[in-house]
Amino acid sequence: MTTILDKQQLHLTILRLAHQLMENHLNLNDVVFIGLQPRGVYVSDRIVENIKKLYPSEKVNYGVLDITFYRDDVRNEIRMANKTTIDFSIEGKEVILIDDVLYTGRTIRAALDALIDFGRPKKVELCVLVDRRFNRELPIQPDYYGKSIDAIVSQMVKIQKDTETVVLY
Amino acid sequence: MQLSTKHLLGIKDLTKEDISIILSTATQFKEVLQRPVKKVPSLRDITIVNLFYESSTRTRISFELAEKRLGADTINFTASGSSVSKGESLLDTVNNILSMKVDMVVMRHSASGAPHFLAKHIPAAIVNAGDGINEHPTQALLDAFSINEKLGSLEGKKIVLIGDIMHSRVALSNIYLLKKMGAEVMVAGPPTLIPKYISEALNIKVEYNLKKALEWCDVANVLRIQLERQNQVLFSSLREYNIAYGVTKKLLDGLKKEIVIMHPGPINRGVEIDSDVADSKQSIILQQVENGVAVRMAVLYLLSGNKN
Numbered sequence: 001m002t003t004i005l006d007k008q009q010l011h012l013t014i015l016r017l018a019h020q021l022m023e024n025h026l027n028l029n030d031v032v033f034i035g036l037q038p039r040g041v042y043v044s045d046r047i048v049e050n051i052k053k054l055y056p057s058e059k060v061n062y063g064v065l066d067i068t069f070y071r072d073d074v075r076n077e078i079r080m081a082n083k084t085t086i087d088f089s090i091e092g093k094e095v096i097l098i099d100d101v102l103y104t105g106r107t108i109r110a111a112l113d114a115l116i117d118f119g120r121p122k123k124v125e126l127c128v129l130v131d132r133r134f135n136r137e138l139p140i141q142p143d144y145y146g147k148s149i150d151a152i153v154s155q156m157v158k159i160q161k162d163t164e165t166v167v168l169y
Numbered sequence: 170m171q172l173s174t175k176h177l178l179g180i181k182d183l184t185k186e187d188i189s190i191i192l193s194t195a196t197q198f199k200e201v202l203q204r205p206v207k208k209v210p211s212l213r214d215i216t217i218v219n220l221f222y223e224s225s226t227r228t229r230i231s232f233e234l235a236e237k238r239l240g241a242d243t244i245n246f247t248a249s250g251s252s253v254s255k256g257e258s259l260l261d262t263v264n265n266i267l268s269m270k271v272d273m274v275v276m277r278h279s280a281s282g283a284p285h286f287l288a289k290h291i292p293a294a295i296v297n298a299g300d301g302i303n304e305h306p307t308q309a310l311l312d313a314f315s316i317n318e319k320l321g322s323l324e325g326k327k328i329v330l331i332g333d334i335m336h337s338r339v340a341l342s343n344i345y346l347l348k349k350m351g352a353e354v355m356v357a358g359p360p361t362l363i364p365k366y367i368s369e370a371l372n373i374k375v376e377y378n379l380k381k382a383l384e385w386c387d388v389a390n391v392l393r394i395q396l397e398r399q400n401q402v403l404f405s406s407l408r409e410y411n412i413a414y415g416v417t418k419k420l421l422d423g424l425k426k427e428i429v430i431m432h433p434g435p436i437n438r439g440v441e442i443d444s445d446v447a448d449s450k451q452s453i454i455l456q457q458v459e460n461g462v463a464v465r466m467a468v469l470y471l472l473s474g475n476k477n
Binding site for chain 1: 170171190193194196197200201204205206208209210211214239470471473474
């Protein structure tokens with residue numbers, strides 16, 4: 001098991017992502033942050049927390065999305081769904097999808113399908129903490145990433161919540 | 170993650186964990202039903218036949234809507250106007266339908282045990298939508314979901330089922346489910362409509378006085394008098410039944426606390442329940458119907474994984 005990001009690096013990376021997002025989106029009113037259930041929410045919670053610190057007086061549109069019912073492998077394994085909370089309109093907004101790891105791209109494909117059912121956003125961007133560059137199965141790339149890594153199929157990347165580190169094993 | 174059963178034949182076969190999984194999945198589907206597009210593609214590769222050998226409004230529409238909201242293809246079959254009138258047997262009918270590549274069967278039948286019989290002979294997943302006087306599992310699940318939503322949990326809650334217990338599949342499914350989830354259950358009604366040994370057999374309370382039953386409970390689930398299943402006179406008239414066992418506003422106003430009123434429908438207004446009670450804010454009858462779609466989506470979604 002190797003550590004990709006230790007506690008301090010994780011903290012700094014998330015802070016950088018928050019700043020990068022704000023660089024490109026000056027008007028918070030037009031922006032919507034959507035964390036993907038279940039593991040992306042760990043990252044999106046922290047990014048949004050940092051953005052709120054940067055702009056304490058502004059309202060941040062933040063929701064979480066579960067894509068279980070949109071998976072393309074539903075017939076292989078039935079999974080438990082998690083909560084979805086998007087209690088604002090995404091119509092005409094710039095949506096930033098946030099997830100922990102981008103790997104095959106299939107989760108993001110499902111997330112795009114799910115998202116469109118809530119309205120027609122002006123634009124959708126993808127922000128991930130870790131980009132696994134190889135083994136993409138769909139033409140999907142991140143607009144923002146914390147760290148890009150090369151890993152083989154049998155390896156796993158995971159955020160360890162207790163130690164606040166990101167590991168490869 | 171999977172249910173312990175391939176079919177949903179009755180609550181009797183489910184574990185407590187199965188019930189929790191279904192109810193929690195239904196919560197997520199209820200959220201889906203609030204979206205601008207009230208639909209997900211989970212079952213778009215699945216074909217479902219709704220096989221109704223007995224009349225139904227709510228259950229049939231609710232199942233069909235649940236199937237469509239999951240993206241499944243649906244076929245509706247009703248016994249009248251089909252080859253059943255030419256003498257085709259249940260198994261032949263179903264095998265013929267299945268040969269057209271159908272994956273799941275939702276069925277209602279007037280014979281108790283009909284879906285259990287089918288489950289032994291066909292490969293498709295079967296969902297019981299009511300069989301005779303045996304079980305109506307999705308109704309019990311949506312009742313439980315509605316109580317959960319209203320009161321926060323089922324554990325330790327006092328629920329009374331009032332009326333025609335003898336002929337009610339809703340009652341039996343509710344009793345199994347509520348007991349499994351740790352609620353206290355009572356049945357109330359005239360002695361002629363309550364099976365004699367039900368208290369010992371199912372470990373529940375029995376009360377013949379409606380007022381006492383209502384004083385005891387947190388939730389009253391009022392059942393329909395099933396005139397179509399009664400072949401002997403079990404009470405003298407509907408009017409007399411209403412006087413002794415009808416849930417009235419006056420009765421509810423005399424209680425110390427506000428109880429929740431439920432009814433699986435269709436309502437015989439002025440018989441087992443008065444209009445002003447059915448339409449009051451204590452009543453969650455229409456919420457039950459609304460929740461029915463989400464609960465049935467959960468059942469179909471969870472059973473669809475067992476295709477192989």
